[in-house]
Amino acid sequence: MLLFKLIYSNGYYLPIGAHVFPAEKYRLIHDRLLASGVAEATDFLEPEPATDQDILLVHTPEYVHKLRTGTLSPLEEMELEIPYSPELVEAFWLAAGGSILAARQALTDRVSINIGGGFHHAFPDHGEGFCMIHDVAVAIRRMQRDGRIRTAMTVDCDVHHGNGTAAIFAGTRTRSEPLPSVSTSPLNREQPTANTMRRTHEGDVFTISLHQHNNYPAVKPPSSIDVDLPDGVGDDDYLAWLDNALSSGLRQFEPDLLCYIAGADPYREDQLGGLSLTMEGLKKRDELVFRVARARDIPVMVTFAGGYARNVEDTVAIQCNTVSAAKEVFVRGLSS
Numbered sequence: 001m002l003l004f005k006l007i008y009s010n011g012y013y014l015p016i017g018a019h020v021f022p023a024e025k026y027r028l029i030h031d032r033l034l035a036s037g038v039a040e041a042t043d044f045l046e047p048e049p050a051t052d053q054d055i056l057l058v059h060t061p062e063y064v065h066k067l068r069t070g071t072l073s074p075l076e077e078m079e080l081e082i083p084y085s086p087e088l089v090e091a092f093w094l095a096a097g098g099s100i101l102a103a104r105q106a107l108t109d110r111v112s113i114n115i116g117g118g119f120h121h122a123f124p125d126h127g128e129g130f131c132m133i134h135d136v137a138v139a140i141r142r143m144q145r146d147g148r149i150r151t152a153m154t155v156d157c158d159v160h161h162g163n164g165t166a167a168i169f170a171g172t173r174t175r176s177e178p179l180p181s182v183s184t185s186p187l188n189r190e191q192p193t194a195n196t197m198r199r200t201h202e203g204d205v206f207t208i209s210l211h212q213h214n215n216y217p218a219v220k221p222p223s224s225i226d227v228d229l230p231d232g233v234g235d236d237d238y239l240a241w242l243d244n245a246l247s248s249g250l251r252q253f254e255p256d257l258l259c260y261i262a263g264a265d266p267y268r269e270d271q272l273g274g275l276s277l278t279m280e281g282l283k284k285r286d287e288l289v290f291r292v293a294r295a296r297d298i299p300v301m302v303t304f305a306g307g308y309a310r311n312v313e314d315t316v317a318i319q320c321n322t323v324s325a326a327k328e329v330f331v332r333g334l335s336s
């Protein structure tokens with residue numbers, strides 16, 4: 001039995017037909033975790049859908065009305081890049097409910113993993129890039145509304161920039177000086193201007209995004225820390241940049257909850273990514289985030305975001321490894 005809960009429902013399946021987004025991955029991850037013995041049936045909790053009131057903590061009434069009544073414009077549906085249906089709306093409300101439950105469980109058990117969610121391209125007034133509702137933002141705002149947390153930090157390791165997250169939590173940010181470079185990384189020498197690590201922050205949610213610069217979205221609203229990685233970055237450089245971003249973020253800000261968006265798409269075999277991480281490197285990435293959070297006693301809630309490996313089994317393996325990494329790092333439980 002795990003010392004933390006996994007949040008999952010068969011309703012996470014996105015009814016989008018044949019699509020580069022592997023909508024069946026959630027069930028495959030669930031099944032593989034059980035078959036491999038990493039988790040048992042009792043480790044899973046089934047979420048309730050978020051309420052409209054929860055969704056409205058982040059999204060505009062106009063947008064929620066359009067989703068509830070099926071009145072998105074053709075342009076809005078095109079931006080979403082997945083076909084609208086009332087069933088799809090239900091799946092996103094459920095994913096948001098799953099992230100709310102994961103956040104709540106993380107505050108009790110130190111870590112919790114939503115086997116779904118991480119829809120970081122959703123904005124308050126529109127969805128895009130396969131993301132209708134920003135489940136992580138909804139979970140943060142719900143925990144704040146309930147008085148469970150005051151501050152949060154998002155650590156977004158999906159290969160794509162967390163544009164929705166940055167826009168939602170932009171708040172009253174002001175731009176500050178660039179961070180010092182990472183001395184252990186050769187990136188500076190190779191691309192002196194490309195790997196900008198920007199730092200901008202004021203507000204109650206601190207946002208970190210490590211992403212491939214030359215990738216969707218074209219417009220990247222500023223996160224508190226943005227690490228714009230050049231194409232082809234491999235394990236060692238990636239881990240050095242992540243370590244630097246986490247250290248820098250946690251020097252500036254003390255979150256009550258860390259929301260780790262653990263996209264599988266920095267993988268070298270990903271169809272929508274251009275970084276070169278190995279499966280082992282991705283697991284080290286997960287371990288790094290968990291170790292840093294554990295050392296500082298910051299609760300972590302995890303969502304899975306993107307993953308478009310040529311072989312869907314690779315995406316499933318990477319996301320199962322995130323659960324294994326949490327199991328290994330948090331093995332000693334609350335007493336240690």
Ligand SMILES: [Zn+2]
Binds near residue numbers: 158160265305307
């Ligand atoms: Zn992605």
